[in-house]
Amino acid sequence: MSFGLSEINNRVKGWPGWVLLLVVTVSVLAVGSTRTSGPQSQEERIELISKRVACPVCNGESVAESRNNASRAIRNEIDSLVRSTPLSDDQIVAGLEDSYGTEILLVPRASGFDALIWVLPTMAFVFGVAGLAVAFQRWRVQADGVADPTDADRDIVAAARQVDLP
Amino acid sequence: MIAASVNGAFGRAGVMLMLGASVFGALAVLYGIRKGDTKLLKQSPRYAWLAFGGILLSCVMMQRALITRDFSLAYVQQVGSADTPALYNFAAMWSALEGSILLWALILAGFTAAVAWRFRKNTEDPLVGWALIVMFVITAFFAMISLGPADPFANGAVGVSSGPGPNPLLQNHILVLFHPPILYLGFVGFTVPFAFAIAALTTGRLGEGWLLETRRWALFSWAFLTIGILLGGWWSYEVLGWGGVWAWDPVENASLLPWLTGTAYIHSVLVQERRGMLRVWNLSLLVATFALTILGTFLTRSGVIESVHAFGDGPVGAWFLAFFGLIVVVSLGLIAWRGDRLRSPGAIDSPLSREGAFLANNVLFTVFAFVVLLGTIFPLLVEALDGRRTVVGAPYFDRLTMPIGLVLLFLMGVAPVLPWRKASQELLRKRLFWPAWLGAASVVLAVLVGATGWAPLVAFGLAGFAAGAALRQLALATRRQGWRGFVGRANGGMVVHLGVIMIAVALASSNNFTHATRLQLEQGVEQDWQGHTFRLESVSENVNDAGSESALEARVLLDNSKVIVPAITTYLNIGIDVPTPGVRTGFTSDVYLTLEQGAQSGDTLVTIQAFVRPMILWLWIGGAVMALGTLLSAFPGSKRRRATDPVSAPIPVGATAAAAPRGESEPDPAGASA
Numbered sequence: 001m002s003f004g005l006s007e008i009n010n011r012v013k014g015w016p017g018w019v020l021l022l023v024v025t026v027s028v029l030a031v032g033s034t035r036t037s038g039p040q041s042q043e044e045r046i047e048l049i050s051k052r053v054a055c056p057v058c059n060g061e062s063v064a065e066s067r068n069n070a071s072r073a074i075r076n077e078i079d080s081l082v083r084s085t086p087l088s089d090d091q092i093v094a095g096l097e098d099s100y101g102t103e104i105l106l107v108p109r110a111s112g113f114d115a116l117i118w119v120l121p122t123m124a125f126v127f128g129v130a131g132l133a134v135a136f137q138r139w140r141v142q143a144d145g146v147a148d149p150t151d152a153d154r155d156i157v158a159a160a161r162q163v164d165l166p
Numbered sequence: 167m168i169a170a171s172v173n174g175a176f177g178r179a180g181v182m183l184m185l186g187a188s189v190f191g192a193l194a195v196l197y198g199i200r201k202g203d204t205k206l207l208k209q210s211p212r213y214a215w216l217a218f219g220g221i222l223l224s225c226v227m228m229q230r231a232l233i234t235r236d237f238s239l240a241y242v243q244q245v246g247s248a249d250t251p252a253l254y255n256f257a258a259m260w261s262a263l264e265g266s267i268l269l270w271a272l273i274l275a276g277f278t279a280a281v282a283w284r285f286r287k288n289t290e291d292p293l294v295g296w297a298l299i300v301m302f303v304i305t306a307f308f309a310m311i312s313l314g315p316a317d318p319f320a321n322g323a324v325g326v327s328s329g330p331g332p333n334p335l336l337q338n339h340i341l342v343l344f345h346p347p348i349l350y351l352g353f354v355g356f357t358v359p360f361a362f363a364i365a366a367l368t369t370g371r372l373g374e375g376w377l378l379e380t381r382r383w384a385l386f387s388w389a390f391l392t393i394g395i396l397l398g399g400w401w402s403y404e405v406l407g408w409g410g411v412w413a414w415d416p417v418e419n420a421s422l423l424p425w426l427t428g429t430a431y432i433h434s435v436l437v438q439e440r441r442g443m444l445r446v447w448n449l450s451l452l453v454a455t456f457a458l459t460i461l462g463t464f465l466t467r468s469g470v471i472e473s474v475h476a477f478g479d480g481p482v483g484a485w486f487l488a489f490f491g492l493i494v495v496v497s498l499g500l501i502a503w504r505g506d507r508l509r510s511p512g513a514i515d516s517p518l519s520r521e522g523a524f525l526a527n528n529v530l531f532t533v534f535a536f537v538v539l540l541g542t543i544f545p546l547l548v549e550a551l552d553g554r555r556t557v558v559g560a561p562y563f564d565r566l567t568m569p570i571g572l573v574l575l576f577l578m579g580v581a582p583v584l585p586w587r588k589a590s591q592e593l594l595r596k597r598l599f600w601p602a603w604l605g606a607a608s609v610v611l612a613v614l615v616g617a618t619g620w621a622p623l624v625a626f627g628l629a630g631f632a633a634g635a636a637l638r639q640l641a642l643a644t645r646r647q648g649w650r651g652f653v654g655r656a657n658g659g660m661v662v663h664l665g666v667i668m669i670a671v672a673l674a675s676s677n678n679f680t681h682a683t684r685l686q687l688e689q690g691v692e693q694d695w696q697g698h699t700f701r702l703e704s705v706s707e708n709v710n711d712a713g714s715e716s717a718l719e720a721r722v723l724l725d726n727s728k729v730i731v732p733a734i735t736t737y738l739n740i741g742i743d744v745p746t747p748g749v750r751t752g753f754t755s756d757v758y759l760t761l762e763q764g765a766q767s768g769d770t771l772v773t774i775q776a777f778v779r780p781m782i783l784w785l786w787i788g789g790a791v792m793a794l795g796t797l798l799s800a801f802p803g804s805k806r807r808r809a810t811d812p813v814s815a816p817i818p819v820g821a822t823a824a825a826a827p828r829g830e831s832e833p834d835p836a837g838a839s840a
Contacts, residue, residue, distance in 0.1 A: 032623045061415070065410060124537075
């Protein structure tokens, strides 16, 4: 009985099982990520825009989170812009940037000096992955014994010879 | 310098005792090691007891000063008040800079004493000696901070007989009693593995002995840091009233940074224990973890970065920056000096192996830490180099850390089924099959309950996948070993993974599917929103017995079943308003209400900010599961090294490091299973 079960288990885990898995996952993901949960309400738009705008008097908090008067004023401004103008989210944020300056943006731009905040992490990731690739390459060469003996290897051999000699 | 009160006199005497005991302790141990004076070395624990006794005395005196409202001390003038309830008065000790350094010093001296006690029979071992020297030096540094730039026992202005009490945010939730001390236990705990790492570098005993000795210290410190961070999120959620748990605030980031490098360390250290590899890397991670706690303290205690937690600006900043520089220079210098002994002989055969997965994990955690560090200090860089003010907020961190988090979830699914050395495609196909189906089932379930958007759906799928891998491992281990299948490093680690997965799901849900609105509630009129009904019952104002706080409370009947009371508390002595949210917690979602400013007692119409946040409870449950898993993984697995075994064998001069892999001595309780 148990042999039968493990045999079935093994067969299920073959390529057809994996292909089925892939098909199911991809199609459900496609359905889930393309359908919309109805039109965005004005409240949701206000919330999303508020999260992109920095509180002008506290460092790093968005006006969605901050409870002070300056933030409340900007929230109210966003509120009225969303409710009474046809402006898009980006246009509203751009308008706020014009009146309050670039420090109102919670996400730094990708240009000028500020671009570094995007470039440096990307470079760190690329260097990390490249470093790993180089390390694995070196380990493979080492494991295959293809590499020339290093000084350390020669030291070991020399030390071993000295021990062997009386 | 004559103290104005007995509290000030004894308190400062205690700190001086700690400083003296630490300095003399370090010198005595150094001398003992140099001269081989075992008698002197055997006395070294006494210096640790003395230092601990000193700082304990200081803390008792500070508590006494707070309890007796001794307003002759500047610190009590700053955080003390006749009206503060006893519990918050107790916590007032760490509610400002000087007292928080005092708490740090107490925990540090406690750890030093614990190390001295744990290794009291090995005091003649130079490795233990050097570790104690490092601990003494760090203790002395904190004692100097407490005596100099952040003196909690400084005399206050004459004639002051009352104070404002702690920051209002620090006296309206019980978590203020637990979050800082537990977080500090985590920060300070990493001093112990750091001290042993420096000791190993100094003595040249770079085998795995020091790692094994500090494994549990690192693990418990990591657990405390994890719990501390989560409690901070909980506190933020319950107190700050913006409906979230994590704002990427600089102080939050400062606590996350050592957690990230610490998490990388507790994974990669397994490769060193097992294969004797990655020695420089592991040392660097430990140094980074410790140095980042000091850097974080500099960033948040010096006033260079503003944040809701930052304790003003003060001269301590320069001290911490100098200490940070010293740590980095000394550590890197030692690593460079010992470079020849740190080279490890082994090779990692294939990226598709347990050690390969750990390496990938390390790259990701390091990049994660880099992103957080860069985002935190970037405004400083821009201001220094470009002369502009700029802000880096949550959307930046979310955007960059989300993909890293997803890849980490994927690794959490793959890594546990990978054997050491090398895995075949065949083996992966078999072992990953059911975990992958659990992932697919999670996506299906998420879509069925209405989730949308590719990022959260991928997160749910990967979470299911990772949970499948962890459950598979636990199922195999318990089938073989019964209840013992839950203990030991590999199995306990899987329980930790399950906790992490719960937190990941909770974050993905609450970050993507939270609904927020402003409700205009009229007394007695029922209003519907997001499937819930809200009815305002009353708005009333209550002043506490002491007459120090006035709470404006709106009673809102939710779903005709439970009354939630969002409030605005006014601290009358200082005139500060603090909104307190009203929360109904549930397994699938929370309803979270805050009262908007401007309401008055007797109002029949109020504006309420309302949030429906899914899965928040699972953040705290996940945290508890992580703590449980850490405890389980600290238990011995199938084989335990006796505590009486020698700490570490010296490496003969001229020879390369021990070549034998450690695989035989440290069997993996559950790994490499079919």
